[in-house]
Amino acid sequence: MSEFLIVGGGVIGMMLARELAVSGADVTLLDRQQCARESSWAGGGIVSPLYPWRYKEPVTQLATWSQSSYVHLAQELEEDTGCDPELRQKGMFLVSVDDADAAVDWARQYHRPMARVDAEFLYRKEPNLKPGHEQAIWMPEVSSIRNPRLGRALREDVKRRDNIRLLEDHQVQGFILEGERVLGVETSQGRVCAGDTILTAGAWTGQLLESLGLTLPVAPVRGQMMLFKAPVGLVNRVVLMDGRYVIPRNDGRVLVGSTLEYTGFEKGTTEEARASLYETALNIVPQLAEYEVEHHWCGLRPGSPEGIPYIGALPGYRNLHVNAGQFRNGLVLAPASTRLQADLLLGRQPIIDPTPYELSARLEQS
Numbered sequence: 001m002s003e004f005l006i007v008g009g010g011v012i013g014m015m016l017a018r019e020l021a022v023s024g025a026d027v028t029l030l031d032r033q034q035c036a037r038e039s040s041w042a043g044g045g046i047v048s049p050l051y052p053w054r055y056k057e058p059v060t061q062l063a064t065w066s067q068s069s070y071v072h073l074a075q076e077l078e079e080d081t082g083c084d085p086e087l088r089q090k091g092m093f094l095v096s097v098d099d100a101d102a103a104v105d106w107a108r109q110y111h112r113p114m115a116r117v118d119a120e121f122l123y124r125k126e127p128n129l130k131p132g133h134e135q136a137i138w139m140p141e142v143s144s145i146r147n148p149r150l151g152r153a154l155r156e157d158v159k160r161r162d163n164i165r166l167l168e169d170h171q172v173q174g175f176i177l178e179g180e181r182v183l184g185v186e187t188s189q190g191r192v193c194a195g196d197t198i199l200t201a202g203a204w205t206g207q208l209l210e211s212l213g214l215t216l217p218v219a220p221v222r223g224q225m226m227l228f229k230a231p232v233g234l235v236n237r238v239v240l241m242d243g244r245y246v247i248p249r250n251d252g253r254v255l256v257g258s259t260l261e262y263t264g265f266e267k268g269t270t271e272e273a274r275a276s277l278y279e280t281a282l283n284i285v286p287q288l289a290e291y292e293v294e295h296h297w298c299g300l301r302p303g304s305p306e307g308i309p310y311i312g313a314l315p316g317y318r319n320l321h322v323n324a325g326q327f328r329n330g331l332v333l334a335p336a337s338t339r340l341q342a343d344l345l346l347g348r349q350p351i352i353d354p355t356p357y358e359l360s361a362r363l364e365q366s
């Protein structure tokens with residue numbers, strides 16, 4: 001029996017398994033399908049909140065810690081697994097921002113590299129953007145990562161570790177209880193027990209807790225994305241405009257995202273979103289009209305109030321924990337969210353104050 005059982009193999013579950021295993025713990029990680037097939041596959045991979053100054057302090061704390069760890073993480077994953085997650089640290093432009101003063105104040109307060117730049121600077125770096133922008137915000141240290149490749153690298157890393165047992169195609173159907181103590185879970189392939197159970201099931205985490213009569217406000221928020229088969233160099237940096245963005249990949253392909261839809265667990269793309277994303281793409285980079293749309297997909301983000309994740313023990317139960325609700329920022333928040341939880345589980349000094357993420361004050365009893 002493992003010390004820790006992690007339910008859900010997205011970026012949160014896999015990075016948590018990795019953190020615990022690196023510290024010498026025995027871990028079982030299970031998923032109802034192959035790992036990294038849900039939101040962690042579908043996302044855009046910007047390693048920054050979109051408008052970072054509009055988030056509350058607890059999100060900034062996790063994002064800042066994570067951002068500085070991504071270069072090392074990406075290098076380690078590539079060296080250990082041979083899969084390159086394609087971390088590109090080329091910066092992000094934000095155009096048409098109407099609260100630029102607040103952005104600059106925030107950057108000064110948190111010591112984040114950010115500058116207001118003029119049109120000459122913007123178009124010198126990104127000549128194919130739609131003409132007409134007079135200024136922009138420039139965040140030179142923002143990077144992006146290629147989600148499916150990060151997922152593949154993490155899965156390979158998990159598989160190669162002797163102290164992680166990976167159980168895919170195991171759907172959790174309920175909990176095994178002894179009074180208030182959680183012994184493990186019932187799955188489609190039988191019982192799996194462990195010392196502590198941690199739920200990292202993304203948008204489905206709230207659903208899993210319903211069987212215990214608990215209401216965790218983590219709910220699915222659908223996001224649709226589109227991929228253009230563009231040539232290398234058409235776009236070089238992440239560009240954000242009116243809440244949407246383009247993200248270039250190393251092979252030239254350009255992602256356009258994303259919608260924000262409260263449609264429950266309904267997973268499917270729509271013609272309306274396709275047309276709207278296409279319009280967004282051409283509004284940012286008109287030349288994208290010349291290139292084929294190669295793919296259009298969606299994912300379910302684990303939505304939570306103000307995007308502040310729930311990280312910690314579940315009140316009323318023993319040995320049951322949660323790490324979910326990273327909402328639009330699961331990629332960028334993952335290293336810090338999982339390191340913080342590993343610190344708590346292993347009794348180490350936490351990297352940051354865990355109080356804002358604790359469940360006790362925020363959870364409603366249904």
Ligand SMILES: Cc1cc2nc3c(=O)[nH]c(=O)nc-3n(C[C@H](O)[C@H](O)[C@H](O)COP(=O)(O)OP(=O)(O)OC[C@H]3O[C@@H](n4cnc5c(N)ncnc54)[C@H](O)[C@@H]3O)c2cc1C
Pocket residue numbers: 007008009010011012013030031032033034035036037038039040041042043044045046047048170171172173200201202203204208222223224225257258259298299300301302324325326327328329330331332333
């Ligand atoms: C369109 C889009 C764009 C995004 N862009 C960005 C971005 O640019 N930057 C960023 O930081 N974030 C972004 N995100 C958000 C980010 O992708 C998510 O916050 C993150 O992937 C959540 O990770 P997770 O591991 O919690 O959930 P998931 O990746 O959804 O993983 C949950 C796992 O739990 C498993 N599971 C569920 N129920 C069960 C069960 N009963 N039994 C067993 N296993 C179960 C699932 O199979 C799945 O593998 C985006 C998301 C979307 C959809």
